[in-house]
Amino acid sequence: MSNSDAKQGESASLGLTVKKSENLSEWYQQVVLKAGFADYSPVGGCMVYMPWGYAIWEHIRGYLDSELRKLGHQNAYFPLLIPESLLKLESDHFAGFMPEVAWVEHGGDEKLQERLAIRPTSETIMYYMYAKWIKSHRDLPLLLNQWNNVVRWDTKSTRLFLRTREFLWQEGHTAHATKEEAEKEVFTILGIYERLLRDALALPSIVGLKSEGEKFPGALFTATLEVLMPDGKAVQAGTSHHLGQNFAKVFDIRFLTEQQTKEYVWQTSWGVSTRLIGSLLMVHGDDKGAIIPPRVAPVQVVIVPIYYSEQDAATVTVKAKSVAQRLEAAGLRVKVDDRADKTPGWKFNEWELKGVPLRVEIGPRDVVKDQAVLARRDTREKIQVKLEELETRVQALLDDIHATLLKRAEDHLVRNQWDIEDYEQFKRVLEEKGGFLRASWCGYLDCETTIKNETGATVRVIPLNQKPKHEKCFRCERKATKLAYFARSY
Amino acid sequence: MSNSDAKQGESASLGLTVKKSENLSEWYQQVVLKAGFADYSPVGGCMVYMPWGYAIWEHIRGYLDSELRKLGHQNAYFPLLIPESLLKLESDHFAGFMPEVAWVEHGGDEKLQERLAIRPTSETIMYYMYAKWIKSHRDLPLLLNQWNNVVRWDTKSTRLFLRTREFLWQEGHTAHATKEEAEKEVFTILGIYERLLRDALALPSIVGLKSEGEKFPGALFTATLEVLMPDGKAVQAGTSHHLGQNFAKVFDIRFLTEQQTKEYVWQTSWGVSTRLIGSLLMVHGDDKGAIIPPRVAPVQVVIVPIYYSEQDAATVTVKAKSVAQRLEAAGLRVKVDDRADKTPGWKFNEWELKGVPLRVEIGPRDVVKDQAVLARRDTREKIQVKLEELETRVQALLDDIHATLLKRAEDHLVRNQWDIEDYEQFKRVLEEKGGFLRASWCGYLDCETTIKNETGATVRVIPLNQKPKHEKCFRCERKATKLAYFARSY
Structure with missing residues (x-):
């Protein structure tokens, strides 16, 4: 009896004080903190990965690293700090990341001649080296990956694992002789990510392309995986970018072909981060706490x-x-x-x-x-x-x-997709149900921006091989060219 | 014939243009660059770890991580950025690292309220958290390790792997209930490092303690492993610090004992870095290039x-x-x-x-x-x-x-140790032969400083269980209390 009393007393303080269905945000924070996955740190927006959470990252890393190696990717490590002049070279890229860069201006007591960015991503520092290393078609494809930390000085509020100013990730960066080969790489990686999510994390995802407004700054196009959270908001779980020759031209990465001509390389970059841990915790857990896929x-x-x-x-x-x-x-x-x-x-x-x-x-x-x-x-x-x-x-x-967790998540994903006819319905479904809103859409940036500003929803993903169901855009009446999945997102 | 000619032509441009015995420094740089272990980067003092070099680090990591886990250590990850106020708390520590800190002062366009240090090491940010986590004797020992990058804005010239402003390492940080238990941990880790060097890297080392002048800023004492390079200079290959209660008092890390009293914890910290790669390349290679231990x-x-x-x-x-x-x-x-x-x-x-x-x-x-x-x-x-x-x-x-490489290195180490009688002989042997100079020494900081300033040699290591051979210090005539190994170092 006293044993049972004690047990209840202890479990009450240890356990969760809120139900997942009642307050997902509070439930999530309690799970992450009370189960010891992570903790807040004294640095605003930066978290501590505790052993119980970090170990999940190690298993993700083990799985993915092995898949990447099978296809000939090699690991390397490039500097944390990037000279401003280098980061500025590709203007779209710089414009996209500039607002979030943490800058180093002093080393010891000495003011630096040029300020250095803590990498928000490594395209620029890596491609400076690629230009030095790639001379001939025999140097291609170049398939490098790094497991590292990046910093994005985001002003939005922190959510452990899902939005922090520093996070851990892998970033792959490849260079190819042809546009087609680079495109193939983009989708090969997307496939690897999709299997990582499904086979290791029990997370189903919707894969496809990003819109113009959501693509990576400096990319030709971005492929993405989107995972649906229990509250109907999406998480971008990974991206794979076709960079075209944008960076190659800026960094002058050229190779001598077999025909002795000089050509710019075609490039890709792609990454998944510790967001994956936040996603799997939020999707699988219940009122008793976390459920980690085996x-x-x-x-x-x-x-x-x-x-x-x-x-x-x-x-x-x-x-x-x-x-x-x-x-x-x-x-x-x-x-x-x-x-x-x-x-x-x-x-x-x-x-x-x-x-x-x-x-x-x-x-x-x-x-x-x-x-x-x-x-x-x-x-x-x-x-x-x-x-x-x-x-x-x-x-x-x-x-x-594993199969049961995956099936539950798949059921949730299937049950929370809605076919949208018009903008009024769009707004109503978004408020009342959330989830993915499938709509025939024009694809124009101005339309996308209006929707984002008016509703907070963005184009999460445009699946390949799905055609618009209507002739006209659900909002602006221009010709519909895509079937787009809209959602609010983390 | 023409085949053979072509081969010679190619190998001349590919191969080394200097002998190891003639110019070690130039030889080392050529090996690292031409064999593709690493490259210089556009950021002064920071290097690129290329796949061929990074893979060695992955194998070192695999070996050491497994050894640490066997003894109950767990991996975690703490923030890259440390608020200045936190770094300042332990004054010796801050004084030691302050001159080498890279400071972040802006996030995007916004000036930060407090500047943030890129971690030169993580004691302060970790122990802030330890104070939060450690409440009872049941929380001890706490045995955490992290594999990460650190930045020390060193003004000395760069040497690939051996001295760079950013480098990769592991840093272990433990907290214990007693001074003895912490001391045991310091030497357990030293033993693990010694075996890592010998059994995986084929590197013999001399182990022992650092002097007052060379110990870690904030430590009670520092244990070290020193490896001898072919030119007679030493490399500090790893260190293991007994931090006493210095940080515990500053960060207020206390635990409730079984007797219901509150006590400060006893701590250790320890690390090895990618310097190990530089050391093994320099020790084992020959005029044809690198020799990597199997x-x-x-x-x-x-x-x-x-x-x-x-x-x-x-x-x-x-x-x-x-x-x-x-x-x-x-x-x-x-x-x-x-x-x-x-x-x-x-x-x-x-x-x-x-x-x-x-x-x-x-x-x-x-x-x-x-x-x-x-x-x-x-x-x-x-x-x-x-x-x-x-x-x-x-x-x-x-x-x-492996055995042959180890034996060669051991022979070199044995042949390059000299028993020193007086300061004149010390200076002569240092100039003519280099290597480790074994001397009966007083242990005083002022004597150490004089020797360093006059000769460039420092106390590398004071082996345990070796007694001074003379009554008086070889330089200053005070009582000799230690047998110290002096050398110039990288």
Whole structure:
């Protein structure tokens, strides 16, 4: 009795004080902070990635890095600081990033001759080097990637993982001999990102192109992946840009062809960031806390020994540790929570808050019967299994949890897309339902700007191979040329 | 004949134009640039880590990260930018780093209310958070590490990998309940570093303590590893600091003990950086280029098919690829150089320059006889092996190459240590021979400063368990309390 009271008292302070459906924003912040994914820092707009959150990034990095290597991409590292004169060379690019640049003006006591930008992205510093390195068609394609930190001095309010002034990401930068080869790269990468989201993070996404107003400053076009949050707002989860020859001309990146002519290279750049962590937390979690998709979970299986006497404690804990060893040998990430000063119920709550996908409970009777109870984080279902089939069942359950999370997110995505006929309906659906608003659209920047200013919604993505359903733009009556997905976004 | 002429012409422009023994500094720069480990950038003092150099860092990171995890350390990530007020809190620390800080004063067009330092190291920003997180003895030890970039606006001239204004490193920061536990951590880490150097980088080091003049600003004491370069100058390869309670008192990091008292924590911090890459390149290379120790080599085995007819080309290349597959299946990093526009000789030169530890040559006769020729990079010895024993022989040779590189470096280290009797001899040996000068020393800061100013040599390391051999200091006649190793350093 007193045990149960204590448990409730503890779990109340540990647990969430708000439901996900009632206040998503507050729920999200509580999950991130209370489960120890991240913390605010004393630097306005910059966050601390705590071990529980950083580990997810390490798994994302492991998955993606391996995919990129298979296609011949290599990692490198370029300087953090970019001379202003270099950043200025491509004017659209500079205009796009200028308002968000953090500037270094002093080194020690000495005023610098030229101020240096902390990289908001690395096109300019990298392409200065590319011009030096690329001489011949034999140097192409050049396929480089870097895992680093960038700073964008955003004035909007901070949201942990989703909007911070410094964040971690990877940025790939490639140079090719032809426009077609660069275009192929843009969509190859988009495909890799889409699979990363679906297969590792259990996140479905809508892929396609950005509009003129939303494309990367300096790009020919931008391909994007958009993920839908529970409140109907979109998150841009990754982008892949066809840079054409814009930067090549500015930085004079030319190569000698086999025919001995000199040509400018065609380039791409692309990236995903730690926003992905924010996205998966917001999509998958529930009122008990986070639910981390198994393939990127820092701990995939937590084992909680359950006992009510000192005598049982030893037996059960020994069993728990041997079970852990078996699961680790099967390649899983496992933790035994053998803290003596916490009740099993307290531990259940804590690991549910932290989002471990599967819990194994082992009590004295389980030891005798050579069995264990598996508790799924996603459905909260409990399953009794014989230890002889432990590894198989655990692996199957983790796969099923992944599939279930993905299916839930897919259902949400499907249920929250609306076909829009006209601007009045657009505004009404946006207010009442949110989600993706599919509309036949003219594609003009002025129309896009008007919609953004009047409603706060932007063109998130224009899927390839989808045609407008009406002749005229849903808002401005010009000819409809695209089927665009509008939404409000993070 | 013409083939051979072409080869010589090509290799002359590709290869090194200076011998290692004649001009180490120029030799080093040529190796780093021509082999593609790194390049200069348009930002003064900052370098580009090219894939061939960055990959070594990834292997160092893989080795060390795994060792740190085994002991319970976790990775995290803290902000790049540190408010000046925070950096100032510990006065020795601030005084030490202040002259080298790069300051951010503007975000976009807006002048910041307080200027922000780009981290030269992360004690202050991390310990601000530690004060928030550590409440009870149950929160200890806290064992965090981060892999990141730091900036120190050094005014000395740049040397690729060895001295740059931005560099990559890891910084570990731990908090403990007792002074003894922190001290144990300092030396545990020193041991891990020592093994990293010896077992992965084939670098012997001298370990011990730093003097008062050389210890970390804000530390109780600093433990260090020093590696000797071919010119007799030392490189500080890693440090591990006992911070005592200095930072804990300044940042108010206190915990509730089991006895319900409040105590300040005891802390350590420690790091190794991409300097390690510069050190191993400088120590192991020869007049043909780099020699990368096998365990951190981006490519451990390069396979060069050798043929003089189109007909042979196909057979030999197929064989080369099947050999590569076998070696990859054995867990090795392998590359087949099947470029059709380069001669075997050209390829040999290039991979020797780049430092691949083992080359496999396969010609038409080898295919028939089911054999191959292995060429060691370190001794340039060629060994004919039967393909049936390929994996075993290659693995054994790689281990032997590691052992040979380590032995060479150990011999150099042993041969370049001198017992010093007095200051005149000290100055003479320093000029004529360099290396480590072992001297019975008083330990006083004023004596250390005088020696540094007069000779350019500093106390590199004071090994534990070595006693002074004379009663009096070799320079100032005060009582000798330590046996100190002096050297000039990078």
